[in-house]
Amino acid sequence: MTISPKLQLQQLILLQKLDDEIVEHRNQLADIPVQIDSEFKELEDKKKILSIAKEEIDTLQKNRKAIESEVQGENDHMAKAKTKLPAVKTNKEYTAILSEVDAIKKKVEGLEDKELEIMEVLEDKQKGLPAIEKKCKEEDSHFQEYKTKKADELDRVTKEMNPLLAKRETVKSQIDTVIFQRYEKVAKSRGGKAVVSLQENICQGCFQQILPQMVINVKVGESIHQCSSCLCFLYWEEVSETVMPK
């Protein structure tokens, strides 16, 4: 069965369209896991505020406990000092113990002030925690929605692939083997583009001028032509004034 050059050219144009679509699908298939991954990393970043807040609360509680035990220690110290009082013999000793007790009292007051400050901050942080937890939960569910959407997209794109590949086989069967091989070779070397339009006398693959005779032949469309500079297959495309060339 011989297929007319005119029909083959139509099939070449179709083949290019299919291959463009196939590439687009493959890119999408490769991109989707990357997109999910980057969204997940963003989620983790957003959720860091929760672990930071929890850590802050934990540190404050530890600091508070440390101050409490320091106060306890100072109070014991003070009680011990006071027990010495009945046995005191001189005024000097008495005064010394009293000033020791005073000093401890002041220290305890200072510690208690510090504890109060910590407790205030702690209270604020604890009050703020539910809002942060809520926000994180929302972010979690947004991510789950995004993931489901992307999984659906992946599914759809995967399902679309087989019909495209099958259609490509059909189109391929209507193109002469030698021409098909040339198409593949050009496509491989030119980033997937092997069939381009000719607008005026300019090849849209390499933007070089085409010789007038070939322009006429391409315009007639009864034979298959390749650009002599980039080797792309050429088809005629009328350029209207309102449409910008691609």
Ligand SMILES: [Zn+2]
């Ligand atoms: Zn060209």
